[in-house]
Amino acid sequence: MAGTEILDTAVVGAGPYGLSVAAHATARGSRTRVFGTPMKAWAEHMPMGMKLKSEPWASHLSDPRDSFTLREYCRLEGLPYEHGVPTPVETFVDYGRWFQRQAVPDLHECDVRRVDREGREFTLELADGSSVRSRSVVLAAGFLPFPRMPEALVGLTAPRVLHSSAVNDLAAYDGKQVTVVGGGQAAIEIAVLLDEAGADVTLVARTGALRWNSLPGPLPATLWERVRRPESGLGPGYYNKVLSDLQVVFRRMPKDYRMEVVRKTLGPEGSWWIRDRFEKSFDAEHARTGTRITAARPQGDRLVLELSGGRELEVDHVIAATGFEVEVRRLTVLGDELRGAVRGLRGPDGPPELGARFDSSVPGLHMVGLAAAATFGPSMRFVCGAAFAARTVAPRLPR
Template sequence: MTTVDVAVVGAGPYGLSAAAYSIEAGLDTQVFGRPMYAWARHMPVGMLLKSEPFASHLADPAGEYTLGSYCEAHDFPYATYQPTPVERFVDYGRWFGEKAVGDRITPVDVSLVDRQDGEFLLTLTSGEQVRARTVVMAVGFLPFARTPKALAPLPEPLLTHSSQVHDLSEYAGQRVAVVGAGQSAIETACLLREAGAEPHLIARGPELIWNADPVGKRSLVSRVLAPQSGLGSGLRSWVWSERPSVVPFLPAAMRRRIVRTTLGPAGSWWLKERFTGITTTLGARLREARRAGDGVELTLQERSGGGQVRVHADRVIAATGYAVDLRRLDLFAPALRASILQERFAPLLSRRFESSATGLFFVGLAAAPTFGPLMRFVHGTRFAAATLAPALVERVTGLRGDHVRPLATAPRPRTGEPSCR
């Protein structure tokens, strides 16, 4: 049976970045999963990334394989405030994997992670098994999709979470209720209308919030008071984006509040014009959902103290975000799961992403309750990979009883890097 130093479960931005750093450190590393699968198959066709291009790089130690480098190599435009199509981002991630990870990717999913004799035993969906000295869980967002309890009575395909929506042409000619107020909800509504459907956006807030139009030139005072970062402008956003190592020192309740309130539901500035004319019901709480004939009837309670509103639709899309909950991650053997200390069903992690199960690490969204909102975005891949790699080296060398070469120092891409075109 093959034994590797590091098994990375997941081949999205965080998994590929963690592998790039681990390989550079001299560790025998293998990634399991289909590269960029969730982005390729669980994002709607035609979607544009909300994050700016400079905040959408995957991370390799030398800083060579950025989104800008990819665009330059393929003669694509790359400029600040020019949204990146999801199809291009998927292709970039796969290009990054080829360049920075190479043949260390096994495009097969992991079905079970167990622990035996001080090592981890991974069972693949192909039936093969692999042993690993350490494991990095980079499972992304799909396991943690959150749907309101009021929608639970609806069966598939009447109800779909936005993470399961890909080809919107199948909704053409249908009335579709979209529940949510964030980028996913607003953009899904726009894409539905452009695909020939009749979207109806439903949100609890009294109004939709829009991110401000970008400003090309800012005064020195403005840049000091509201510095630009990978999570947008503002001093707090800059701290959570550029100094995430301070977040684990904060009380747990404060960390949860930061994750919940930082960059709350809002639409990108470039969506506002496209959204004009779409039917909305705002300031209403979802009370009940039931099947009505071949479609759905939603009962809404007006928050202003008014009466109830009923909305009829053919189908419902819940663009209601994600919540880290290890109960939804069915990869762990019972004994291993029991050894992972949790807080509100999120893994308790060290300042180097290690769980209480020694040698088992979590990166990406699963690490957001410890490291803050940066872990919800691609911009966090460099911090996660650079912080994780030394911990992997220590664990592996302690188990192997030898040493590996020191990790190369990596330049951090600057927010003001020039455009390719």
């Protein structure tokens, strides 16, 4: 039974988007509480030792006065904050937790087990057995509900087969034979970190050749450089700049176009700063590009992978760094009835259909972050989109 207290807004998820929305909503007088462990996805569902791909200036959480930026945190802590110097994940986690302490006073450090609608309110059932009512809900659950597994690995279980979002401490893989699937930064970085942790790693990627981004130009750029190739949170150039800054225009595009752009923009690409480390350890035998896993079968404690081209690999673990697929049906934190009322762009097998204020088809239920990428564009997949999301959704929340 929910208590008598009724919040204006319950934010589910304490990552960069949830914390930013809560900072703005709280400042506007909305009685807002965030549920979840601050920065949990970054602390527990990404590999330790990872570095951010985004530039520091594109990695700020957002508060109304821009007081609690990554720049400010690094200044206070005496940490490097420099264009072209990647931020360690540990620094980013600490930054997010500091941001929470400064800007988001009302936090319940507990996962939400289920959200249901009761009349015009929502009930949140929490993992600690308590429950709470709220007039609106902002779902800021990030990428964890949406791991995408290659078909050949579906049905195989942990710890032999894992999605990259289930991998954190790589020390346990010392001496193991591991195949990492994927050709993007997550796959490349996990492969390198595993190799450095003492594992025997093979990368298997469908792409014929790995792609790498380039060292960013110096900032501040000259006027000519800024005109020729403007910088944006999504990278340099006009295309990225438009996608990064014109989310409102993007939402007005036809839905099939939007989904295609989100699927294709910023495809798999390794970061310039990890390329040397990768190429030092991964020869053609250990970096099998143009290859896919066609089937996999357990063999004792190990796993046999059948690869396109007819070869087989016997390994201890497979880690699929194969990205995420947003589908309404995977939002299982929403009770069946509530989830059934959320309209998807392709029914329940597609991303949610959202309005101009990140509002779903259920009045009072908003969604930010990755779930909003098919509506507002690829910036919603990155921290740099949090300011737009928070500034857009906060004025719409009850007070």
